Amino acid sequence: MAICPTDLPALDEQATHAYPHLFQALSEPTRLAVLQHLASGEHRVRDLVAHMGLAQSTVSKHLSFLAQCGLIRSRPEGRATWYSLTHPHELAGLIAAAEQLLSATGTRAVLCTHLHHPPANQKPLPDGHPSGVLSGNSATGAPLTGAAPAPTTPRQESL
Numbered sequence: 001m002a003i004c005p006t007d008l009p010a011l012d013e014q015a016t017h018a019y020p021h022l023f024q025a026l027s028e029p030t031r032l033a034v035l036q037h038l039a040s041g042e043h044r045v046r047d048l049v050a051h052m053g054l055a056q057s058t059v060s061k062h063l064s065f066l067a068q069c070g071l072i073r074s075r076p077e078g079r080a081t082w083y084s085l086t087h088p089h090e091l092a093g094l095i096a097a098a099e100q101l102l103s104a105t106g107t108r109a110v111l112c113t114h115l116h117h118p119p120a121n122q123k124p125l126p127d128g129h130p131s132g133v134l135s136g137n138s139a140t141g142a143p144l145t146g147a148a149p150a151p152t153t154p155r156q157e158s159l
């Protein structure tokens with residue numbers, strides 16, 4: 001029995017494009033490594049460069065993609081910019097679900113424990129700011145657009 005196309009529900013075009021973008025962000029090993037580092041707390045580009053042994057331009061490119069997906073946010077502080085996860089608890093749930101699916105299909109794979117147990121005081125990005133990138137001037141005291149209060153998670157200089 002053939003399925004009549006008129007019997008199928010309409011596809012949500014926005015969702016059809018959003019899911020691949022999210023999974024593309026998680027499918028690149030370097031971006032996944034960046035997320036694992038950020039799960040331990042805020043990092044600057046130079047911290048990630050030192051941890052990962054990659055070029056600054058490579059790390060910046062991956063941070064930009066993760067920000068476009070809304071997975072990370074940036075917080076300027078003087079001449080430095082600090083990066084952190086926007087929704088660490090939701091990301092932990094997604095990683096746990098992926099590990100269960102991998103296990104069910106015969107692959108045992110476990111990422112770092114930081115992704116499974118984000119710091120309790122690491123707050124998600126406030127609603128209404130999907131880009132994951134904050135703007136403003138912390139040096140002058142001007143509010144950061146969409147910014148929550150500065151995280152209390154201690155900065156991680158190394159893992």
